Amino acid sequence: MIPGPFAYHRPTSVKEAVGLLGSLGDDARAIAGGHSLIPMMKLRLASPTHLIDLAAVADLKGVREDGRDIVVGAMTTQHELINSELLAKKIPILRETSLLIADPQVRYIGTVGGNVANGDPGNDMPAVMMCLNAIYHAVGKSGERRIAAREFYQGAYFTSLEPGEIVTAIRIPVPAAGHGYAYEKLKRKIGDYATAAAAVVLTMQGDKVASCSIGLTNVAETPLWAEEAGKILTGSTLDAATVKKAVAAAEAITSPATDGRGPAAYRTKMAGVMLTRALASAKSRAGT
């Protein structure tokens, strides 16, 4: 399978990359790791005539602290997320999630920016970023703007990015020290996208939940932030009755497709099961 022809550009700055995307118009596409885009190009589901490779833009790399946030450059690979000491200490859910994405080869190359900007509901990072209340830095011709992950996803492969804009970094508020977290993903095999998955970040005060945020992967056209379910759990002891109520609230906002991963009703139920497991795991990891 050979992709259609295109011209290749390798800018070295964000300004140059955005300039190229702006001037070359609709047929120009950014390429990061290419591990979502190249398979699409081989199938001719995408046929860009210009590819703007972001690999040589040094400003898009790396993980750094900025006040109370951690800022992850868009071109940081999943492999680098796994190996970041800073993230392991401050936002360990990113490591747990990265290890559940694809396989080692894909993780060496696939980037976090490509994962969140792609807009495929099967990608794992978007729901985690919604759960963490991350902010995406987007740069276009007219400068930089910041878009909340929770407002970024509009439909399958349809995001709030304007034509010609790229995601340069992801800004994540560091969750409170001692927070509990978990990403639980049901997949048929290694390298598969989620049948359903749930991300949980919570804090406990004594035996009560002080805060709880939940994201769901691949059970709708977009990743989901299960706000209501999180509210139901806040103040509770994560007792079985309240968990059941919250799980029902989370299941209620799903609308998965029936596909090779199972019928819609099954995938909704599996989202509930993943959430139940993620809550238990997050609780066991939380300090009080």
Add this chain to the structure above:
Amino acid sequence: MAKSQISLTVNGKKVEELVEPRTLLIHFLREQLNLTGPHIGCDTSHCGACTVDLDGKSVKSCTMFAVQANGADIRTIEGMANADGTLHALQEGFREMHGLQCGFCTPGMILRAYRLLQENSNPTEEEIRFGISGNLCRCTGYQNIVKAIQYAAAKLGGVPLQEAAE
């Protein structure tokens, strides 16, 4: 479409070539450099038969354009044997432990295992299995591939071969 000039290092040799931007790295290696060790199994980024080592990463060369590899340092199975022509410990391990049957997956398995051992010289069985989870084998059932990698880890770590083979 105009061709692009790329220069890279492949198995220790400098290479300068013209490529069409849409040429996939696997096709460049196999058809332009005649390195037919890396195989095309699935062509959909799943099987790992096309795996090569690129700048310290295991890469599925069916899912990268050759132009993206401009400037890179690449190793394929053709570059695995020791300088004196003897087999690399991994190649020897696959032979000794029957880590292959048809051999189709083997170049990718060995290149992936090479990087795994660079990062973790003494992996557990579970770490090996997780580490090669991007490489599919239709023949062996993986058991002997795991043993072959254990053999190589032991040999590279200086454990006497007799024990490594047990």
